[in-house]
Amino acid sequence: MAVDLLSRRLLFVTGKGGTGKTSIAAALSLLAAQRGARVLACDVDAKGDLAEFFESAPVGFRPREVQPRLFAMSMNTEESLQEYLRIQLRLPAVARVGPLARAFDFVATAAPGVREILTVGKLAYEVRERHYDLVVTDAAASGHVVGQLAAPQAIDDLVRVGPVHQQTGWMLEILGDPAVTGVVIVTTPEEMPVNETIDLIGRLRRETEVDVAAIVVNRVLPELFSHSDEELFERLRQPALAGVVSEKAGGPVDDVFEAARLAVTLRRTRAGHLERLMDAVGDIPLLFVPYLFARGHGLRTTAQTADALSAELGY
Amino acid sequence: MARAPARRSSGSLEQLLAAKEIAICCGAGGVGKTTVAAAAATMASLSLGGTVLVLTVDPARRLADALGLEALGNVETRVSSEALKKAGVEPRGDLWAAMLDTKQEWDDLVRRHAPDARTARRILENPLYQNISARFVQSHEYIAMERLYDLHRSGRYDLIVVDTPPTRHAIDFLAAPDRMADFFSSRLLRWLTGPARSRMLNLATRPFYQVADRILGSQFLEDIAEFFLLFQTMYPGFAERARAVKHLLHDRRTTFLVVTTLEAAPVREAEFFLSALAAQGFHAGALVLNKVLPPYLLDPSAAEVAERLAAEAPALADALPEAGPPQAVSRVLREVAESFLNFQVVAKREAELRAELAASAEVVVSIPSFDTDIYDVSGLVQVGRAVWSG
Numbered sequence: 001m002a003v004d005l006l007s008r009r010l011l012f013v014t015g016k017g018g019t020g021k022t023s024i025a026a027a028l029s030l031l032a033a034q035r036g037a038r039v040l041a042c043d044v045d046a047k048g049d050l051a052e053f054f055e056s057a058p059v060g061f062r063p064r065e066v067q068p069r070l071f072a073m074s075m076n077t078e079e080s081l082q083e084y085l086r087i088q089l090r091l092p093a094v095a096r097v098g099p100l101a102r103a104f105d106f107v108a109t110a111a112p113g114v115r116e117i118l119t120v121g122k123l124a125y126e127v128r129e130r131h132y133d134l135v136v137t138d139a140a141a142s143g144h145v146v147g148q149l150a151a152p153q154a155i156d157d158l159v160r161v162g163p164v165h166q167q168t169g170w171m172l173e174i175l176g177d178p179a180v181t182g183v184v185i186v187t188t189p190e191e192m193p194v195n196e197t198i199d200l201i202g203r204l205r206r207e208t209e210v211d212v213a214a215i216v217v218n219r220v221l222p223e224l225f226s227h228s229d230e231e232l233f234e235r236l237r238q239p240a241l242a243g244v245v246s247e248k249a250g251g252p253v254d255d256v257f258e259a260a261r262l263a264v265t266l267r268r269t270r271a272g273h274l275e276r277l278m279d280a281v282g283d284i285p286l287l288f289v290p291y292l293f294a295r296g297h298g299l300r301t302t303a304q305t306a307d308a309l310s311a312e313l314g315y
Numbered sequence: 316m317a318r319a320p321a322r323r324s325s326g327s328l329e330q331l332l333a334a335k336e337i338a339i340c341c342g343a344g345g346v347g348k349t350t351v352a353a354a355a356a357t358m359a360s361l362s363l364g365g366t367v368l369v370l371t372v373d374p375a376r377r378l379a380d381a382l383g384l385e386a387l388g389n390v391e392t393r394v395s396s397e398a399l400k401k402a403g404v405e406p407r408g409d410l411w412a413a414m415l416d417t418k419q420e421w422d423d424l425v426r427r428h429a430p431d432a433r434t435a436r437r438i439l440e441n442p443l444y445q446n447i448s449a450r451f452v453q454s455h456e457y458i459a460m461e462r463l464y465d466l467h468r469s470g471r472y473d474l475i476v477v478d479t480p481p482t483r484h485a486i487d488f489l490a491a492p493d494r495m496a497d498f499f500s501s502r503l504l505r506w507l508t509g510p511a512r513s514r515m516l517n518l519a520t521r522p523f524y525q526v527a528d529r530i531l532g533s534q535f536l537e538d539i540a541e542f543f544l545l546f547q548t549m550y551p552g553f554a555e556r557a558r559a560v561k562h563l564l565h566d567r568r569t570t571f572l573v574v575t576t577l578e579a580a581p582v583r584e585a586e587f588f589l590s591a592l593a594a595q596g597f598h599a600g601a602l603v604l605n606k607v608l609p610p611y612l613l614d615p616s617a618a619e620v621a622e623r624l625a626a627e628a629p630a631l632a633d634a635l636p637e638a639g640p641p642q643a644v645s646r647v648l649r650e651v652a653e654s655f656l657n658f659q660v661v662a663k664r665e666a667e668l669r670a671e672l673a674a675s676a677e678v679v680v681s682i683p684s685f686d687t688d689i690y691d692v693s694g695l696v697q698v699g700r701a702v703w704s705g
Contacts, residue, residue, distance in 0.1 A: 017344015018581065049580065141344055158443075191688050192375050193345070224650050232639050232647050241638055245648075248631050249624055255617035256624065259658050260651040262609070265686035293657035295664055297579055 005214050005285075005313060006032045008182045010127045010174065012137045012210070014145040015186030016196040020218045023297060024186045024289070025138035026053035027305035033070035034306065035315065037133035040126055041066075044075040044119055044148075050138050055299040067299075071132070080118040087125075116151035117168070124171045127180065142185070142200045149175065149183070149208045175210050182213025187277065189217055189270035198280045212284050216309070217274065219291040221267040224260060233260065287312040326678045328572075329703050331600045332359050332474060335570045337467060337563070338600065339477045341588060342574035343581040347605040349374050350689050350698060351574045351682070352478035353382065357410060357692065358699035364407035365473030368466065372415045372459065372480045377690035382412040389416040389462075394692070402693035411472070415480070420458045428552035434545060443542040464560045570600030573676065577604060577665035582672060589675045602676035603702060604669060606684040612662035617655070624652035 005011070006028070013025035022043075029041035040063055043050035051059045051074075056066040061079040063071035126135050139145050152175060156168040175181050185200055187193040201212055225233055235241060237257050246253045278286065289308045294301045332338055332355065340352040349371050356369035368391060374384065383392050391413040399406055422439060429435035438444050463477055563569060571592055575585035585602070592599040611617060624631065625648075632638070632645035673679050680702040689698055 018346060018576070018578075022580075049583075191377070191690070195375065222654075224654055225647065229643060229647050229650070232643055233651065236638055236644070236647065241635070244635060244637075245624075245631070246620075248634050249620050249627075251616055251620040251623075253620055253624070255611040255614055256621045256651060256655045258609075259612060259655040262684075262686055263654045263658065266684075269687050293660045295660060 005182070005184070006035065006037065006134060008178075008180060008213060009133070010123060010135045010137070010181040011184055011213065012139040012145065012149065012182070013184045013186060014139045014142050014200070015216075016193045017141050019186045019188045019193050021141070021186040022050055022138050023053060023302065023305055024184070024216050024218060024309075025136055026050060026302045027289075027309055028184070029070055029072075029134075029136040030054070030067060030302055031306040031310055031313075031315075032134045032136070033067055037069065039070045040132040040135045041070060041072045041138070042075055042123060042135065043073070043138045044140060045138065050074070053297060053299070053302045075119050075122065077115050077118040080122040084118065084121065114155075116148045117155050117171075120148060120151055120175070121167065121171055124174045127174055128170065139183075142196050145183075146200070146203045146207050149204070149210050153208070172209065175208070178211035178213075182211050184214050184216060185212065186216045186218055188219045189274040189277070191273055194273045194277045197277060201281065201284070214285045214287055215277070215281055216287045216289060217277070218289045220274075220288050221263060221270065221291050223267065224263055230264065233257075233264075237261070327704050328355060328601055328603075328678060328680055329358070329362065331570060331678055332476075333363050335474065335600070336472075336568040337463065337475050337477065337566075338570050338572055339463075339479060339564075340572045340574050340603075341479045343584040346574050346576045346581050347682075348574050349378070349478045350695070351572065351603050351605060351702075352476045353378065353412070354682075354689075354695045354698035354702070355572070356412075356474070356476040357695045358703045359474050359476070360406045360408040360410040361404055361696070361699075362407065362703070363474070366409045366411065366471060367474045367476070368411040368413060368472045369476045369478070370413050370415060370459075370463065370466065371478040374414065374478075375688075375690065377688075379414070381691040381695075384412055384414055389414055389419050391466075398692045402691065402696050404692070404696055408473070413466075415459055415462060417458050420462055424458070424461060425549065428549035428556075430548050434548055438542075438545050438549075441542050441545065444546075460560045460564065461556065464556070464563055467563060565596060567598070570598045572601050572603055573599060574603045574605055575672070576606045577668045579668070582668050585672065586675065599676055601678035601680060602672060604672075604679065604681040607669075607681040608658060608662040608665055608684055610662075612655070612659050613666055618659055621652040621655040621659075624648050625656065628652070 011028065013021050013028065015021040015024075025041065029039050033039045041050060041054075043059075051057065051066060051072050054066040054070065054072060056064070056072065059066070059072045059074050061073060061076045063073040066072045123135055123137055126132060140148050152168045152171040156165065156172065183204060185197050187197040197215060204210060204212055224230075236245060242253055242257060287309060289305055289312070292301055292304055294304070338352075338355060340348045340355070342348050352371060353369050353374070356367050359365075360367040369382075371379075371382075371384075374382070381398060382394050383398065391411050394410040394412055396406075399410070425438050425444075426432075426435050429438060459477065459480055463475065466472065466475055573585050573588050573592075575581045589599055589602070628645040628649040629641070631648055632641040632643075635641075635644055638644045669681075682698055682701045685694075685697065687694075689695060
């Protein structure tokens with residue numbers, strides 16, 4: 001399956017909490033960089049753990065090269081505002097300090113969308129200026145990402161005049177162009193993540209102009225057996241045969257068999273949710289990433305995930 | 316990091332909840348807070364008796380249906396005795412459930428605190444208000460605590476178990492009452508809601524106004540000002556409530572259940588949460604470890620058997636002609652063994668994280684990784700029994 005995913009310029013990676021969206025954002029960034037692109041990976045949750053997926057110390061607002069051609073940064077709306085005032089509005093430094101700094105938090109609270117637009121605006125700016133071939137965002141979780149992506153439109157509606165109004169125009173152009181911008185929804189084949197994914201697709205289509213580029217189904221458990229092998233396994237589990245296997249194997253096999261049964265039923269329960277997802281997503285490409293039986297996360301698992309995505313993307 | 320000294324785990328969820336009126340489940344997104352909250356409430360109504368309410372935020376559709384919550388919005392409903400009978404349980408008390416509808420709660424709050432109906436209507440119709448109540452992320456946290464306060468004060472329930480909204484940082488909602496109070500008492504709010512002329516004349520704030528005007532346009536700034544002028548009329552009611560909510564969270568009758576799975580990111584969040592609870596003087600009653608892999612995966616003798624099966628599968632298959640064609644038997648044995656060893660890697664990682672976490676709470680309970688979804692009352696009972704008696 002060939003999906004034109006990494007030829008876009010701006011990807012927002014989102015999904016329900018706990019589905020591994022940061023690890024997928026990291027893997028997509030790494031994959032693009034490995035394939036020769038200059039990539040910016042941006043963490044917007046300010047938890048600062050994106051850098052760990054590249055074995056790097058926490059990064060700040062100023063991007064740092066953490067792997068060849070791969071730069072990482074952590075979003076900070078106050079610094080984004082400072083940069084915006086300096087570059088876009090060319091305001092003198094004196095206007096950027098004092099009351100403004102103190103007031104920022106308040107205004108960001110008072111005026112809905114200010115924080116969001118400073119985030120999205122910074123990312124869109126990097127795309128417009130072509131500082132990178134691809135900007136990958138470890139975006140807000142599915143509950144909040146719509147507000148983030150809808151912010152330019154919301155501000156456009158609320159603020160009718162002034163420089164901000166002019167600014168939202170080009171942002172909307174970048175966000176609304178499916179050749180440039182896409183959302184990647186990360187899910188696992190479980191009930192709630194699948195429900196949230198289906199809801200999110202609907203909300204993104206209703207409330208934003210942003211295209212859903214792909215759905216990554218993460219942590220897919222391996223299929224242990226073919227149908228006939230499973231029948232064979234069920235026979236082996238019967239006490240009489242299991243006893244013989246235990247004898248030959250030099251110890252009781254019950255726990256080992258039980259673990260395999262657990263793996264089979266876990267996968268089966270999930271297959272139902274996967275089918276529900278496939279029915280609901282229409283022609284949005286699905287990319288499958290296997291469950292990694294790994295010790296932890298870090299560059300090693302990021303690279304494994306990148307390999308899995310690479311295979312799914314047909315590279 | 317401020318943390319209580321390590322203690323041996325003692326006590327049980329049963330003992331803890333028998334003595335509390337409010338239990339708040341918190342933790343990272345996706346760890347199963349909703350299920351744990353519903354299961355704890357179900358067990359409390361089954362074995363402790365009394366009237367128990369579970370206040371959930373975002374239950375899975377099937378679970379909401381099982382609790383009778385379909386399309387009922389934020390109304391409290393009693394879980395039908397049929398649903399409980401179908402699960403084969405005979406509760407000593409009543410089990411109730413309610414969902415949190417943020418938008419609805421905000422509207423109720425405005426009606427309650429606005430000085431008169433006309434002001435309330437003007438606030439409710441203001442586009443900025445609609446934006447804030449629907450989108451303003453932090454409003455969820457505050458509203459959950461407000462609702463809890465109301466429910467507790469109604470005196471209808473012996474125990475209320477609360478599922479908290481997924482927040483970026485689990486700790487956010489604890490600060491919500493304070494933040495709301497700060498918000499209303501800030502100088503900036505007073506300045507913004509003052510007459511436009513005095514804003515321009517005020518030397519300290521003039522640079523800010525000029526910048527804000529240049530960025531946002533004065534019309535928008537006026538809109539904000541008008542909205543907050545209206546909103547400010549609710550200040551006395553809000554401030555008082557925020558104080559009361561904060562007081563309730565600190566009350567001896569309130570406890571927190573920190574829920575996590577044994578994965579790196581949620582564990583980090585749980586650790587952070589436990590230390591924040593301790594630092595701020597809240598009662599961390601229990602640590603609930605969810606979706607834990609079965610302990611037999613850690614058994615070294617089972618691992619030895621698995622390794623032997625993997626290494627000697629063809630020979631074993633040849634020695635088992637009664638099982639089936641040797642090639643197929645060999646393939647199955649190897650798959651089975653490798654699957655065990657794969658899951659063992661994860662189980663070991665979990666055990667390590669568990670050991671790191673266990674020292675930080677008085678009651679530590681584990682819920683096994685069930686191989687089917689939890690979507691009805693009998694599922695909740697199954698989860699509940701795993702954690703109840705310790």
